Amino acid sequence: MEKVDGMSAERETPLILFGLGGVGRALLSQILEQRSLHRERYGLRIRFTALCDSSGAVVAPQGGFTEELLAGILQHKEAGGTLASHRLGRSYRSPETIVEEIGGPGTVVVDCTASDSTVDALLLALKRGHQVVLANKKPLTVVQDVYDGISGSLGHARWETTVGAGLPVIATLNRLVSSGDEIERIAGSFSGTLGYLMTGLEEGRSFSETVAEAYRLGYTEPDPRDDLGGVDVARKALILARGIGWHMEMEQVEVSGLYPERMADLSVDSFLTELPSLDEQYRELVAGATAEGKVLRYAATLSEGACSVGPTAVAKDSPLGRLTGTDNLVEFYSRWYNPNPLVIQGRGAGVEATAAGVLSDIVELQGSGVRGQGPETVSGVEDTVG
Ligand SMILES: NC(=O)c1ccc[n+]([C@@H]2O[C@H](COP(=O)([O-])OP(=O)(O)OC[C@H]3O[C@@H](n4cnc5c(N)ncnc54)[C@H](OP(=O)(O)O)[C@@H]3O)[C@@H](O)[C@H]2O)c1
Structure with missing residues (x-):
């Protein structure tokens, strides 16, 4: 939809946002802050049509959201309110029904939830010719068919922040793949928390001490096992594997967590109390790596069709081996990047x-793909919509 203001034409991009947690709220406020940049540089105005959290939705009233109303919703969420309890809020049956009811031509559907309940909504959006942007890894790591449905819509879908947050990991992978370069190996550290733990071990501190410190500093999830189990890293590895073109399911990713099964059902306090029982095992692992001139990293490794995630001894003088602290780092070894890999490092x-990465995805999508054509079918997604 074009809005003509004096001499300049401004294109409006309707946007449905699922998820108003940390990332969704930061995205909303960045969009409000960057209005003039988007107008002046891209002739673009992002127009929210619906905001949804797990409780309900606020749909744009007649005439659209004013900036004041959006700022008010942001404050309401920041104060711990639910959208269902907002004066304009209402409940909704499923994310899919929101896309069905609200998604007009040219809509971008943004998934900032941490739920797989958005899958049908995303596939429906693509089927209708909308665009989708995900910060949420879950839809890309359920069955391969869903990944294919989302990723098969070239120019319609982006998920850059699902691996390495704002770092351009997916874009780099896509560039290597699209040029026909052969990716031989990817190795990466994709968890700041686990990176912090590995640095602690390398510095000679005990496993229990380092975990307890990360927990105290708020570097871990409220239950540290959510980090130590490695599942989040495994999801990122699977997204990369599928990005290479491998057909792979989550069960095929070999995941070695950092605590044994017997500690899975303990309370968080008991888990932390039990941690010293693992210290000796990690001391030996570190000593074994050191004896080989290596260091221990919690790495995702993709090589020869196999994908594994776990504590890995890597060469001390490799980019991964030199990594310290909470940064993410990924090494791509390919036909053209060998023996020295292409390396991306930074805050992950x-x-x-x-949110800035999600916003870039939204803006970049406006410059690619077919826009505002009304209902249209994107090949590859018809059969996967439930
Ligand atoms: N935080 C990061 O640094 C980071 C980095 C990269 C990627 N990500 C990914 O970005 C996503 C969002 O992260 P976050 O930190 O913002 O998480 P969060 O604070 O837990 O927020 C999640 C949001 O999703 C909403 N939600 C949950 N289920 C929903 C549903 N079925 N329909 C609509 N909304 C639903 C929640 O609703 P309520 O508000 O009602 O609870 C909440 O607003 C996650 O998938 C995360 O893995 C995060």
């Missing part, structure tokens, strides 16, 4: 950096 988490 944080709501502002992630």
